[in-house]
Amino acid sequence: MKIEIASLPSKEIINGFHGRFIHTENLTIGFWEIDKGAILPMHSHIHEQTTQVLEGEFELSVGGVLHHCIPGSIVVIPSFVEHGGRALTHCKIMDTFSPSREDYK
Numbered sequence: 001m002k003i004e005i006a007s008l009p010s011k012e013i014i015n016g017f018h019g020r021f022i023h024t025e026n027l028t029i030g031f032w033e034i035d036k037g038a039i040l041p042m043h044s045h046i047h048e049q050t051t052q053v054l055e056g057e058f059e060l061s062v063g064g065v066l067h068h069c070i071p072g073s074i075v076v077i078p079s080f081v082e083h084g085g086r087a088l089t090h091c092k093i094m095d096t097f098s099p100s101r102e103d104y105k
Contacts, residue, residue, distance in 0.1 A: 005031050013104070014040070016087070021104045028101040034058070034091040042084035047097040049077040056091030060084075 008020035016038025022029045034056070042061070051060060052074040060067045060075055062083045067075050077083050
């Protein structure tokens with residue numbers, strides 16, 4: 001199956017976080033466009049997650065450790081570890097989640 005990311009519907013999940021999602025049985029891939037200054041509140045979830053910055057700069061706190069993420073950076077977030085952050089610039093980010101995010105469908 002081939003999917004064009006631009007053809008996926010965009011959803012604003014939280015203020016300033018616009019996502020397009022691909023779901024499989026065990027995985028969700030999220031492609032985010034994030035407004036400069038947008039805040040990701042601290043939270044945790046059952047899902048293992050990776051966050052990769054494609055464009056821009058994002059400050060991400062994971063388990064109390066602050067990461068300054070730039071293009072090419074990838075951060076691994078284990079299940080139930082608290083994390084949050086903010087967009088220092090307009091960003092494009094790709095997240096993966098396992099298991100699949102039912103709440104993003």
